[in-house]
Amino acid sequence: MNMLDVLKIREDFPILKRKINGKPLVYFDNAATSQTPLAVIDAIVDYYSNYNSNIHRGVHTLSQEATDAYEMARKKVQEHFNAKHSYEIILTSGTTHSINIVATGFTNLLSKGDEIIVSALEHHSNIVPWQMLCERAGAVLKVIPMNLEGELVMDVYEQLLSDKTKLVFVNHISNALGTINPIEKIIHKAHKVGAAVLIDGAQSCPHIKPDLQALDVDFYVASAHKLCGPTGVGLLYGKEEWLNKLPPYQGGGEMIDQVTFEKTTYAGLPHKFEAGTPNICGGIAFGVALDYMNAIGFDTIAAYEKELLEYGTEKLLEIEGLKIYGTSKNKTSVISFNIGDIHPYDIGSIVDKLGVAVRTGHHCAQPIMDFYKIPGTVRASFSFYNTKEEIDILVEAVKKAKMMLS
Incomplete structure (x- = not known):
């Protein structure tokens, strides 16, 4: 049983109430920077x-x-x-x-x-x-x-x-x-x-x-x-x-x-x-x-983020043609992916119109992208204030982007 009260925690982050293009913000660029709670x-x-x-x-x-x-x-x-x-x-x-x-x-x-x-x-x-x-x-x-x-x-x-x-x-x-x-x-x-x-x-x-x-x-x-x-x-x-x-x-x-x-x-x-x-x-x-x-506790954070990672991985892999890069058994709540030959930037631009913030590109790690022979990836990175419902929104947004770009 997870002891994290995510809805209560989300109240601490004013930015999560923002709307982007008329849609509620889904912030999945936590690996670039996390959001700031009211206490800070x-x-x-x-x-x-x-x-x-x-x-x-x-x-x-x-x-x-x-x-x-x-x-x-x-x-x-x-x-x-x-x-x-x-x-x-x-x-x-x-x-x-x-x-x-x-x-x-x-x-x-x-x-x-x-x-x-x-x-x-x-x-x-x-x-x-x-x-x-x-x-x-x-x-x-x-x-x-x-x-x-x-x-x-x-x-x-x-x-x-x-x-x-x-x-x-x-x-x-x-x-x-x-x-x-x-x-x-x-x-x-x-x-x-x-x-x-x-x-x-x-x-x-x-x-x-x-x-x-x-x-x-x-x-x-x-x-x-x-x-x-x-x-x-x-x-x-x-x-x-x-x-x-x-x-x-x-x-x-x-x-x-x-x-x-x-x-x-x-x-x-x-x-x-x-x-x-x-x-x-x-x-x-x-x-x-x-x-x-x-005060939240790093063990609690880790357990919850593991749930988000497993859920997100499972749901995204249901999208035909989607490939995840970085499949180590020992990993944290980051999913880097591409769909076929669609440029990651194009997917990122479309999901942003739907309120979802992801990172696209080589993530300041160009040698990794060269190793995989790709221009970059779409990266969704989850934090303890994110929810499975938000992952569902991401998945639907990615499906829509795929349909528009295929």
Whole structure:
């Protein structure tokens, strides 16, 4: 028996009352960004209405209130992800920013001929920064291949590892296919050859509550806007010893200890990586979003989203000619599909006219689409505030699109 009261939860999300082209909004683009509950919207309004001020600098009351709220949010992030210390949590502008801090920081830690491993399932933000790093450092990029089900070929991964491997980067869950990668094994095997591991958790955090200490991962990155939080804020977790090895990413206020024209010394963690005025309100709202999701419970969310995935998969496969990409047994609530030779963009445009929001294209994962020899897919991604009735609306909309485009 599922304990999730979806209709009650939907009341928390004002946007779900919207009409699109005269039809009730069916929002199935959750893998791109989740919607924002009232608790988070209220926290943003409260900040700007009552204690908007710069942090860590002022002795006045507003500054102290804002600083306390911001640092409390960092503590919430630490507790949610079970990092050992709150100063191992760097608040960034999002996953891409977090990855770039690490990729830039490793420039002077690599030698010519060192090897970096990424996977074939990566988002562009977990490919391009490493290619740029390889160009700067003279390192070599290796790729863990994927199979037709959309899973990583782990035997080949083990063959790629050697004492030349310095870094391994994989996503926890594929944004394009929903595949959940075996990150425990990936981390363990990388550590055996002395390599550091960064896990891109952007897609996993809405569905899974990762325990960073249990994973023994070196770096973990995620974005608040996938977790019912605002855009423009995210986290970089790094083990203390790694964060101490990396140089600052940006210079400016807040990240310094002493500044003279001869020499500058840098602040300790986490401030060393937080130059300038941060997204204060975003950080505070991120903490509120985590509170909101934890109150519902990640086990409850996972069980309900599994029901939606199974129901959606079954109903969509009843449409003749529809093919699903990403059929791993271990996947989350994402369905990527095409119908025959119909371009995914055309299907997306028609279902939008019927009020259904899906994502179309290569989902910033072009190598996956090249592997399947397709231009892209239609991606429907479900969240805990979606319903089976909405899936029925999607199915009818896709049938209509197929009829119009065939």
